[in-house]
Amino acid sequence: MVLAIAESERVRGTTSPNPPVGCVILDRSGKAVGFGGTQPPGGPHAEIMALKEAGTKAQGGTAVVTLEPCSHYGRTPPCTEALIEAGIKHVIHAISDPNPEAAGGVAVLNEAGVTVESGLMRHEVSQGPLRAWLHYARTGRPHVTWKYAASLDGRIAARDGTSQWISSEASRKEVHDMRAKLDAIIVGTNTVKKDDPALTARDADGMPLPHQPLPVVVGMSDLPDGAKLQHTALHLRTHDPDEVLSALAERGVVDVVLEGGPTVAGAFWRARRIDRVLAYIAPALLGDGPAAVLDVGVSTITDAVRLTVEDVTMSGPDLRISAVPQN
Amino acid sequence: MVLAIAESERVRGTTSPNPPVGCVILDRSGKAVGFGGTQPPGGPHAEIMALKEAGTKAQGGTAVVTLEPCSHYGRTPPCTEALIEAGIKHVIHAISDPNPEAAGGVAVLNEAGVTVESGLMRHEVSQGPLRAWLHYARTGRPHVTWKYAASLDGRIAARDGTSQWISSEASRKEVHDMRAKLDAIIVGTNTVKKDDPALTARDADGMPLPHQPLPVVVGMSDLPDGAKLQHTALHLRTHDPDEVLSALAERGVVDVVLEGGPTVAGAFWRARRIDRVLAYIAPALLGDGPAAVLDVGVSTITDAVRLTVEDVTMSGPDLRISAVPQN
Numbered sequence: 242m243v244l245a246i247a248e249s250e251r252v253r254g255t256t257s258p259n260p261p262v263g264c265v266i267l268d269r270s271g272k273a274v275g276f277g278g279t280q281p282p283g284g285p286h287a288e289i290m291a292l293k294e295a296g297t298k299a300q301g302g303t304a305v306v307t308l309e310p311c312s313h314y315g316r317t318p319p320c321t322e323a324l325i326e327a328g329i330k331h332v333i334h335a336i337s338d339p340n341p342e343a344a345g346g347v348a349v350l351n352e353a354g355v356t357v358e359s360g361l362m363r364h365e366v367s368q369g370p371l372r373a374w375l376h377y378a379r380t381g382r383p384h385v386t387w388k389y390a391a392s393l394d395g396r397i398a399a400r401d402g403t404s405q406w407i408s409s410e411a412s413r414k415e416v417h418d419m420r421a422k423l424d425a426i427i428v429g430t431n432t433v434k435k436d437d438p439a440l441t442a443r444d445a446d447g448m449p450l451p452h453q454p455l456p457v458v459v460g461m462s463d464l465p466d467g468a469k470l471q472h473t474a475l476h477l478r479t480h481d482p483d484e485v486l487s488a489l490a491e492r493g494v495v496d497v498v499l500e501g502g503p504t505v506a507g508a509f510w511r512a513r514r515i516d517r518v519l520a521y522i523a524p525a526l527l528g529d530g531p532a533a534v535l536d537v538g539v540s541t542i543t544d545a546v547r548l549t550v551e552d553v554t555m556s557g558p559d560l561r562i563s564a565v566p567q568n
Numbered sequence: 569m570v571l572a573i574a575e576s577e578r579v580r581g582t583t584s585p586n587p588p589v590g591c592v593i594l595d596r597s598g599k600a601v602g603f604g605g606t607q608p609p610g611g612p613h614a615e616i617m618a619l620k621e622a623g624t625k626a627q628g629g630t631a632v633v634t635l636e637p638c639s640h641y642g643r644t645p646p647c648t649e650a651l652i653e654a655g656i657k658h659v660i661h662a663i664s665d666p667n668p669e670a671a672g673g674v675a676v677l678n679e680a681g682v683t684v685e686s687g688l689m690r691h692e693v694s695q696g697p698l699r700a701w702l703h704y705a706r707t708g709r710p711h712v713t714w715k716y717a718a719s720l721d722g723r724i725a726a727r728d729g730t731s732q733w734i735s736s737e738a739s740r741k742e743v744h745d746m747r748a749k750l751d752a753i754i755v756g757t758n759t760v761k762k763d764d765p766a767l768t769a770r771d772a773d774g775m776p777l778p779h780q781p782l783p784v785v786v787g788m789s790d791l792p793d794g795a796k797l798q799h800t801a802l803h804l805r806t807h808d809p810d811e812v813l814s815a816l817a818e819r820g821v822v823d824v825v826l827e828g829g830p831t832v833a834g835a836f837w838r839a840r841r842i843d844r845v846l847a848y849i850a851p852a853l854l855g856d857g858p859a860a861v862l863d864v865g866v867s868t869i870t871d872a873v874r875l876t877v878e879d880v881t882m883s884g885p886d887l888r889i890s891a892v893p894q895n
Contacts, residue, residue, distance in 0.1 A: 396722065528834060532855075553882075560880060
């Protein structure tokens with residue numbers, strides 16, 4: 242399953258609105274003979290890719306897959322059929338398909354004499370490569386990560402507005418690697434005016450990485466002439482997070498990072514449309530300058546937006562904190 | 569040495585301006601037969617306490633001590649003499665005495681035929697129980713820890729000023745346990761007016777712990793009538809951190825925590841008189857409300873006060889971050 246997760250991570254960002262699934266085929270003796278990840282929409286699913294590589298060695302073998310194999314005709318024929326035809330005798334998957342159209346794979350497989358085991362490394366998969374897609378399948382909305390970089394005292398820029406660089410090179414590299422696995426990045430028109438970002442995923446030498454997320458700008462004002470995003474970004478003229486998320490869901494966007502400034506972040510918080518916080522906290526003090534978020538709809542301490550810390554790691558000298566809202 | 573460090577932790581907060589030293593005496597066979605920590609000023613040092621417990625079993629044995637034994641007549645006779653008289657053959661210490669008056673212990677011991685090994689667990693001792701005292705011995709100033717509790721977005725209170733409680737019960741308990749090992753706590757007059765704190769170290773039931781730090785209030789205004797600190801605190805009518813620290817050093821204060829609000833914290837930062845930051849970061853967002861510190865003397869990002877993170881742990885649901893300024 243560890244290898245199947247690695248396959249799924251490899252294709253993450255390129256499969257939406259389909260889930261980035263990974264599959265490994267083991268032969269009769271338990272040796273891994275085929276690897277596959279979901280191809281872009283319309284292309285083969287992970288199981289098909291892995292079966293293709295395994296060829297006749299799949300006969301009598303096992304398919305290890307991060308998501309329950311689909312049993313319906315969508316843009317591609319059902320994977321259950323392909324697994325049965327290839328002579329697979331056992332299927333092990335991490336997560337059952339929450340999509341009623343696709344579910345039922347287990348029944349079909351059992352009927353054909355294939356044993357099915359589900360739940361292996363469920364947590365790793367549901368919090369890892371399939372996290373955004375599972376949220377999307379459950380709610381119909383893209384999964385929103387609010388990402389920001391601030392000083393220990395919560396400032397995203399100094400008094401004079403300068404902010405390059407609060408966070409370390411290591412943290413900025415992490416952010417670019419993350420962008421390369423995303424469907425979209427949202428900023429506000431203020432950020433475009435102030436920072437003129439390109440919102441591209443680049444490597445250490447500044448060269449674009451293979452997969453690029455869709456840049457999205459929200460807000461009423463026009464983008465300044467000559468702004469890097471003027472001709473590349475989807476500009477949504479609204480302040481309503483739900484309108485933004487519906488427009489993105491219609492475009493097949495599943496996994497979104499909000500990199501907007503304090504105003505856009507505040508709007509998403511008030512609408513309770515943030516599913517995860519990713520904070521890069523630089524061990525530095527500024528003592529003045531703008532905060533990471535404004536007006537989350539809290540006026541007294543008992544109403545504070547409470548989060549649960551999922552994970553804290555160091556990113557170079559910075560702290561990288563991942564947290565989720567408590568309901 | 570681990571046991572000697574534990575002895576030293578046991579007396580921390582009660583020995584200033586002397587160092588909180590710990591000592592363990594091992595008999596000829598290496599068995600621990602005597603334990604001791606420095607007694608309050610004028611009382612016996614750690615070595616004497618441990619030798620007393622060991623009695624004649626010290627003959628031919630080893631003294632393990634966190635600081636080089638003193639060789640001078642101060643308020644008490646030199647420890648080197650007592651070790652030699654008790655028949656100790658080996659001394660192992662973590663840290664050499666930085667005080668020229670007290671140093672020279674190694675030479676005296678060697679002359680009497682005692683072997684001396686120094687440097688064992690040097691880092692654990694210099695960053696642990698002797699940290700504040702070593703700073704005081706080197707600079708003549710008390711060691712200042714700036715402690716604060718804030719939300720992830722850097723707020724110490726909500727828009728309406730309410731702040732009870734941002735941090736968790738676990739974090740508040742830790743703070744009380746820390747207070748019981750301190751010499752003094754500093755707040756500003758604003759904090760007294762706003763929060764009316766007692767600055768006592770209490771246990772989970774609200775009962776006072778055995779050792780209480782000196783409460784210190786800095787600022788020009790009188791304390792409000794009836795304030796809990798009105799008759800217990802040392803009130804220093806100044807805004808100059810160096811005047812505060814000199815006044816405290818004169819009183820034998822070595823280890824101080826600054827719990828003041830944003831203005832006092834800003835003054836100490838501008839004067840570069842903070843030696844350590846201890847931040848309790850609650851995983852919560854407020855979106856508005858006062859920041860932990862104001863005006864640290866930074867107006868542009870390249871002048872940011874840069875810190876190095878020493879340690880990050882969880883304190884209940886909160887993050888506890890210990891960091892030190894980079895010169």
